[in-house]
Amino acid sequence: MTVPLTPPPPPHDDSPHQVRQDPPPAGAPGTDLYEQDGPGMKTEIREAAVITVATALGGVLLGLLWWWLAPHVPLVGDEAGGNWVVYFKDSEGEQAVGVDGTFTLLGLAFGAVSAAAVFLLRRRGGVPLVVALGLGGLLGSLLAWRLGVWLGPESDVLAHARAVGDGVTFPAPLKLSAKGALLAWPLGGLLAHLGLTAAFGPRDPEAPYPQQP
Secondary structure: OOOOOOOOOOOOOOOOOOOOOOOOOOOOOOOOHHHHHOOOHHHHHHHHHHHHHHHHHOHHHHHHHHHHHOOOOEEEEEEEOOEEEEEEOOOOOOHHHHHHHHHHHHHHHHHHHHHHHHHHHOOOOOHHHHHHHHHHHHHHHHHHHHHHHHHOOOOOHHHHHHHHOOOOEEEOOOOOOOHHHHHHHHHHHHHHHHHHHHHHOOOOOOOOOOOOO
């Protein structure tokens, strides 16, 4: 008669030296998804609001620089029989293109600077911060455009021509002919932030290799 061989049950250690770990509570550090990936959605939204306002206020500086650096378009007034006619002094001049080009280059520079500032503030990035960077850049461009027009020469060219006299050269109003230049700041900021995040942003930890039995 044979007795079936069965493996003995695993030993049960009831010694007082055995260390037992209970599962961490739900609110313990390290168990929250936001604590692992970032400071939390509420904090990100609050930071995004601050970045939007701060970036938009930078449009004041952009408007001042545009008003100061943009070339002047010369106009000439001519009084013929009591009727005033205003025309370009140099019909083939490129000053009008230079006005738009100056705004575009300044917008790209401001986009790069604002993107670098946001990246230094939050290296992890996040969707709210990226949206704030683009929205703030667009609002800043609009503010700079309107401020530059307001600070520039008088918009009523006929009144300006009468004021300076017949045949006297005077600057044309500062205006933005290519409205697409308003997107230079937000697009430049988003591209610069994307490049900084890709080059210097934190990397995701690599998955551990499976342990061999």
